Amino acid sequence: MHISISAEPIFHIGSFPFTNSMLAAWLVFGILSILAYFATKRMEQVPKGIQNIFEYIIEALFNLTNGIMKDRKLTKKIFPLIATFFIFILLNNWMGLIPGFGSIGFHETNAEGKNVLVPLLRAGTADLNTTIALAVVTVITVQILGITAIGIRKYAGKFINFSSPVNFFVGIIELVSEVSRIISYSFRLFGNVFAGEVLLAVMSTLVPYVIPLPFYIMEIFVGAVQALVFTMLSIVFMSMATVAHSESH
Amino acid sequence: MDALHNLGVDPKLLIAQGINFGLLLFILYKLLYRPILKILEDRSKKIEKSLENAEEIEKKLVDIKETEKEVIGKAKGKATEIISEAREAIEETKASMIKDAGIKAKKIIENAVDEAEKEKLAILAEVKNEIAGVVEKSVIAFMEADYKNVNLKLTEDALSDAKKVGI
Numbered sequence: 001m002h003i004s005i006s007a008e009p010i011f012h013i014g015s016f017p018f019t020n021s022m023l024a025a026w027l028v029f030g031i032l033s034i035l036a037y038f039a040t041k042r043m044e045q046v047p048k049g050i051q052n053i054f055e056y057i058i059e060a061l062f063n064l065t066n067g068i069m070k071d072r073k074l075t076k077k078i079f080p081l082i083a084t085f086f087i088f089i090l091l092n093n094w095m096g097l098i099p100g101f102g103s104i105g106f107h108e109t110n111a112e113g114k115n116v117l118v119p120l121l122r123a124g125t126a127d128l129n130t131t132i133a134l135a136v137v138t139v140i141t142v143q144i145l146g147i148t149a150i151g152i153r154k155y156a157g158k159f160i161n162f163s164s165p166v167n168f169f170v171g172i173i174e175l176v177s178e179v180s181r182i183i184s185y186s187f188r189l190f191g192n193v194f195a196g197e198v199l200l201a202v203m204s205t206l207v208p209y210v211i212p213l214p215f216y217i218m219e220i221f222v223g224a225v226q227a228l229v230f231t232m233l234s235i236v237f238m239s240m241a242t243v244a245h246s247e248s249h
Numbered sequence: 250m251d252a253l254h255n256l257g258v259d260p261k262l263l264i265a266q267g268i269n270f271g272l273l274l275f276i277l278y279k280l281l282y283r284p285i286l287k288i289l290e291d292r293s294k295k296i297e298k299s300l301e302n303a304e305e306i307e308k309k310l311v312d313i314k315e316t317e318k319e320v321i322g323k324a325k326g327k328a329t330e331i332i333s334e335a336r337e338a339i340e341e342t343k344a345s346m347i348k349d350a351g352i353k354a355k356k357i358i359e360n361a362v363d364e365a366e367k368e369k370l371a372i373l374a375e376v377k378n379e380i381a382g383v384v385e386k387s388v389i390a391f392m393e394a395d396y397k398n399v400n401l402k403l404t405e406d407a408l409s410d411a412k413k414v415g416i
Contacts, residue, residue: 004257005255005256005257006255006256006257006258007257007262015261016261016265017259017261017262019262022262022265022266022269025266025269026269028273029269029272029273029276032273032276032277033273033276033277033280036276036277036280036281037280039280039281039285040280040281040284040285043284043288045288045291045292045295047288051285054281054285055285055288055289058281058282058285058286058289059289062286062289076286079282079286080274080277080278080282081274083277083282084270084273084274084277084278087277088270088273124266127257127262127266128253128256128257128258129257129258129259129262129263129265129266130266130270132258132263133263133264133266133267133270134266134270136263136267137267137270137271
């Protein structure tokens, strides 16, 4: 059994390696776009079917965001990003559980001369590139929100503060934590999803029938929890960034 | 950086995934979030408005009921007034009618009495004439028949008879 920690390229476009996780991410992109199109194609005041489902999801996410932000105007600003995080991550996590992901592919001789199976599809979130990209988007948004909410001088004052040695040191720590957030964010999501996939692969190899089932159920749960954790943390950081640092802190 | 490379991190892929996500964000914003949030807001506004309207309608209903009661009360009062007025008017008319009828009856009786009196007088005159005629005729007949044998007593009898009748 071969498990690769990185996504494997399935073909190259020039020097650009098109990986299996990229293909899955595009698949999610396509499915979501089509669903969104049909959900709002014929909007009705009394919703039915797919419109109803999306209304429910969006309203629940909006209320969740608004519950933390406690500012309807700000919520409206960040909501599209938050909702997309949740839906995109959730679908990617769950897609990885569909049979065929990781098992359908082609054989290739790797650098070590071994014949390995390169899966055609791999969950988007089981690739560090995706999770880091998401984390970077979050951190950049947090900075922009902070600057627009309390002004660049005050916001920069959070990190660069010469009022006292303690404050200066706290500022440095804040700055480091801002950067480390990218790492903690991306690795948490990647680690959970990738570990889940490895677990399932191992279990399925050891006992192909029945036994992997509880693990599948657990992974469905983990997928939802990780999507929620990423989303919630994003909302919390965004809401924190919009509040000026109090002097007593 | 080597560690990241070992984990499969490739700046090219990273940027591509970022762009992918950005595109998805844009499409979902245009296709999903904006229309659905709009419809949700519209709906909540509509519900708010209907609730307000319902409250207003209820208030109006209470007002209407009160006005109804008031109007009905007023109408009842007026009706009693009208009825009593009508009764009074009827009473008055009745009295005046009875009075008129009395006067008229009196007049008729008076007229009838007058008429009877006149009739009586006319009859009497006629009777007088007729008796006078009869007397004249009989006198003439008597005189023409045998005036020589006129019985004075007979003449006296005739005259007394006439007196009895009242001429």
